[in-house]
Amino acid sequence: MNDTIALLQNHRSIRKFKDTVIPEEQIKQIVLSGQAASTSSNIQAYSVVVVKDPVKKQKLSELSGNQQQIVESPVFLIWLADLNKIQTAIRLHEDVELKQNVETFLLGTIDATLAAQNAAIAAESLGYGIVYIGGIRNNPQQVTELLELPPLVYPVFGLSIGVPDQEPDLRPRQPLEAVYHEETYHNERVVSAIRDYDEVTRHYYATRKGGVGRGGEQETIWSREMLRRFNSDRQRGHLHGFLTDRGFELK
Amino acid sequence: MNDTIALLQNHRSIRKFKDTVIPEEQIKQIVLSGQAASTSSNIQAYSVVVVKDPVKKQKLSELSGNQQQIVESPVFLIWLADLNKIQTAIRLHEDVELKQNVETFLLGTIDATLAAQNAAIAAESLGYGIVYIGGIRNNPQQVTELLELPPLVYPVFGLSIGVPDQEPDLRPRQPLEAVYHEETYHNERVVSAIRDYDEVTRHYYATRKGGVGRGGEQETIWSREMLRRFNSDRQRGHLHGFLTDRGFELK
Numbered sequence: 001m002n003d004t005i006a007l008l009q010n011h012r013s014i015r016k017f018k019d020t021v022i023p024e025e026q027i028k029q030i031v032l033s034g035q036a037a038s039t040s041s042n043i044q045a046y047s048v049v050v051v052k053d054p055v056k057k058q059k060l061s062e063l064s065g066n067q068q069q070i071v072e073s074p075v076f077l078i079w080l081a082d083l084n085k086i087q088t089a090i091r092l093h094e095d096v097e098l099k100q101n102v103e104t105f106l107l108g109t110i111d112a113t114l115a116a117q118n119a120a121i122a123a124e125s126l127g128y129g130i131v132y133i134g135g136i137r138n139n140p141q142q143v144t145e146l147l148e149l150p151p152l153v154y155p156v157f158g159l160s161i162g163v164p165d166q167e168p169d170l171r172p173r174q175p176l177e178a179v180y181h182e183e184t185y186h187n188e189r190v191v192s193a194i195r196d197y198d199e200v201t202r203h204y205y206a207t208r209k210g211g212v213g214r215g216g217e218q219e220t221i222w223s224r225e226m227l228r229r230f231n232s233d234r235q236r237g238h239l240h241g242f243l244t245d246r247g248f249e250l251k
Numbered sequence: 252m253n254d255t256i257a258l259l260q261n262h263r264s265i266r267k268f269k270d271t272v273i274p275e276e277q278i279k280q281i282v283l284s285g286q287a288a289s290t291s292s293n294i295q296a297y298s299v300v301v302v303k304d305p306v307k308k309q310k311l312s313e314l315s316g317n318q319q320q321i322v323e324s325p326v327f328l329i330w331l332a333d334l335n336k337i338q339t340a341i342r343l344h345e346d347v348e349l350k351q352n353v354e355t356f357l358l359g360t361i362d363a364t365l366a367a368q369n370a371a372i373a374a375e376s377l378g379y380g381i382v383y384i385g386g387i388r389n390n391p392q393q394v395t396e397l398l399e400l401p402p403l404v405y406p407v408f409g410l411s412i413g414v415p416d417q418e419p420d421l422r423p424r425q426p427l428e429a430v431y432h433e434e435t436y437h438n439e440r441v442v443s444a445i446r447d448y449d450e451v452t453r454h455y456y457a458t459r460k461g462g463v464g465r466g467g468e469q470e471t472i473w474s475r476e477m478l479r480r481f482n483s484d485r486q487r488g489h490l491h492g493f494l495t496d497r498g499f500e501l502k
Contacts, residue, residue: 001280002376002377003254003255004254004255004258004372004373004376005280005284005373005376005377007255008284008287008288008369008372008373009283009284009287010287011287011288011289013289028427028431029252029256031427031430031431032260032427033256033259033260034430035424035425035427035430036259036260036261036262036424037259037262037368038262038264038368038371038381038382038383040383040385041385041480042422042473042476043477043480044424044425044429044430046430047429047430047431047432047436048430048431048432049432049433049434049435049436050431050432050433050434051434052433052434053434056434080436084438084441085429085441085445086477086481088441088442088445089445089473089474089477089478090474090477090478090481090482092442092445092446092449092474093474093475093478094478094482096478096482098477098481098482099481099482099483099484099486100486101486101487101488101490101491102490102491102494102501103388103486103487103488103490104481104486106360106388106407106490107385109357109360109361109364110360110364110407110408113360113361113364113365113368114364114368117288117289117364117365117368117369118259118368118372120289121255121259121369121372122255122256122259125253125254125255125256126253126256130289131289132289132291134291134292134358137354137357146435147434147435147436148435148436148438149436150436150438153436156357156361157361171293173286173287173295174286174295176279176282176283176286178295178298178336179282179285179286179295179297179298179299180279180282180298180299180301181298181299181300181301182300182301183300183301183302183303183304183307183398184300184397184398184399185298185300185331185398185399185400185401185404187335187399187401190335190336190339191339191343194336194339194340194343195343198343222293222340223340223341223343223344224344225292225293226294226337226340226341226349227340227341227344227345227347229292229294230337230341230349230350230355231341231345231347231349231350232350233350235350235351235352235354235355236352236354237352237354239352239353239354239357240352240353240501240502243353250353250491250501251491
């Protein structure tokens with residue numbers, strides 16, 4: 001164990017922030033740390049928009065399911081899968097369209113995610129709290145217009161950064177056996193690992209402190225939450241249409 | 252600047268490893284660090300297979316474009332987007348299929364990537380070198396058979412970890428202006444940012460030391476490399492068919 005591993009393993013999402021300003025030099029170091037992450041064959045098929053403007057944060061909050069932490073956080077980063085940069089680079093040489101499929105979509109998505117996670121860790125190492133906002137995909141077309149995103153760019157998620165104004169419990173993760181397999185995938189162990197985790201989460205959900213945007217105490221277990229979530233039609237069914245409208249090919 | 256940010260910004264991919272064994276306790280800490288990463292609504296829709304068996308690593312190397320670093324690295328982690336776990340959890344309550352679309356595909360992919368990047372940083376903090384292996388998507392069906400992956404699971408990428416046996420140059424990233432936008436996306440700046448980066452990479456490609464799996468000195472620039480790469484049909488066109496065969500819906 002070292003300080004970096006302790007930092008990683010001490011992560012909890014922060015959903016309530018003080019209105020302390022983050023110095024520009026620190027924002028720059030956070031983004032540069034993101035840029036230092038691995039990128040597939042150095043294509044760097046991502047970019048990031050920083051939003052500090054309160055009016056714009058308010059709009060983004062409304063578009064993301066009224067997540068108040070977006071308004072409260074002094075810095076809101078929207079991470080973008082960006083094939084526009086690649087297309088622009090190609091057009092400096094030949095007037096052709098880049099060849100796309102689900103692989104190129106993945107390249108941008110993975111590059112953006114690797115960079116964002118490095119930035120999140122850099123922010124946490126500076127004492128800030130962070131939370132990812134997948135809700136940015138609730139209304140991606142409106143987000144696209146607000147941020148003036150060109151075609152071949154889509155918002156993967158947001159990242160709120162600020163000084164924490166809460167100390168949430170560490171959320172227990174799945175037991176190692178549910179996640180980690182040696183040499184082959186051991187599907188025969190998955191049910192018992194889920195049942196073990198269900199018992200851990202039964203206690204967690206029953207006793208956790210309710211934070212902003214969280215439910216507070218509930219009688220539930222993890223597997224039941226998965227049923228509730230994935231047996232509904234609330235799964236951003238607009239996303240495929242949005243992505244193809246913006247020029248992504250998912251073939 | 253602090254030690255963690257210095258670690259992040261000092262990242263370079265390592266493609267040549269000593270055959271030093273990584274203690275089991277450290278592998279565990281690396282995976283636990285991965286598990287501590289953010290996950291969308293705590294779904295933890297990913298898992299990881301560790302491969303240490305030399306015969307299996309040799310096969311995975313052949314399936315990934317003969318990347319020798321897979322064979323050399325003592326620990327090869329294959330990160331999986333895993334909706335099988337979610338489906339299994341749901342079936343503990345009701346005999347229904349989880350509802351899928353491109354959003355659920357993204358959830359698993361992003362969860363796997365966040366966890367992997369945390370694991371990569373944990374490994375680097377322990378003095379190991381890492382390299383991501385996107386080539387694991389070259390022959391995903393064969394990888395699936397070799398690792399006995401159930402349906403609704405796909406290999407996103409591999410991650411080789413080991414004691415570095417090379418000191419590659421730090422690869423220059425794009426200038427901040429190519430990546431970082433304030434308040435809105437500034438598309439009008441992208442061409443000049445790419446041209447600036449092209450000059451930086453002209454020097455880098457011309458003078459870099461050739462490492463394992465790298466080309467060595469070349470007369471090229473970044474934007475030309477993008478043309479070469481994205482104007483070809485080498486874009487893993489099999490991936491869509493593979494993913495739908497494995498039960499993923501990309502609608």
